[in-house]
Amino acid sequence: MEKGISSAISQKKKMILEEKQNIISDIIEKSKNYIKNLSKDEYITFLEKIALKYAHKEEGKIRLTASDKNSIGQELVSRLNSKLSENSKGTLVLDDQVSNEKSGFVIIYKDVEENCSLEAIFSEKRELLEDKINSFLFN
Numbered sequence: 001m002e003k004g005i006s007s008a009i010s011q012k013k014k015m016i017l018e019e020k021q022n023i024i025s026d027i028i029e030k031s032k033n034y035i036k037n038l039s040k041d042e043y044i045t046f047l048e049k050i051a052l053k054y055a056h057k058e059e060g061k062i063r064l065t066a067s068d069k070n071s072i073g074q075e076l077v078s079r080l081n082s083k084l085s086e087n088s089k090g091t092l093v094l095d096d097q098v099s100n101e102k103s104g105f106v107i108i109y110k111d112v113e114e115n116c117s118l119e120a121i122f123s124e125k126r127e128l129l130e131d132k133i134n135s136f137l138f139n
Contacts (some may be wrong), residue, residue, distance in 0.1 A: 011126075017132075020138060021130075022115070022131075028122055028126070035118060040071070047068075047072075047104070050091075050104070051092070054114040055087075056090060056109050057088070057089050058108050058109055059090050059092075059109075060092050060093075060094070060109045061093055061094070061107070062076070062095060062105050062107050062108075063099045065103060065105070067100040068103075068105070069098055077094050078095065095108060102117065102118070103117060103118045104118045
């Protein structure tokens with residue numbers, strides 16, 4: 001009987017953990033969609049902050065998704081280069097090719113590619129995000 005109760009308790013904890021993980025994953029996906037649906041200016045500002053964080057002190061190319069390249073490409077590059085020069089970093093030009101990422105961009109330097117897609121950023125920060133969301137929702 002005790003073994004059955006212990007097994008049921010263990011199963012309940014497992015189900016609760018799975019549901020918490022599903023809720024956290026849903027929040028992360030909604031966050032990505034929120035970012036993708038920012039106003040044009042807010043979205044450019046968001047992308048600028050990411051690019052400035054990953055920028056090197058050399059010339060590079062920024063490879064955007066097809067939709068971002070057409071809608072904000074030149075404006076983003078112009079704003080970025082203005083801020084990069086203020087911070088004594090290199091400059092970026094808009095790459096002729098488009099990124100296969102769903103959103104965000106890739107900065108390409110000679111031998112280095114900085115993947116700044118939302119998927120890569122959220123993946124890199126997933127554990128931290130999970131901890132913060134878990135703490136906020138479940139503690």
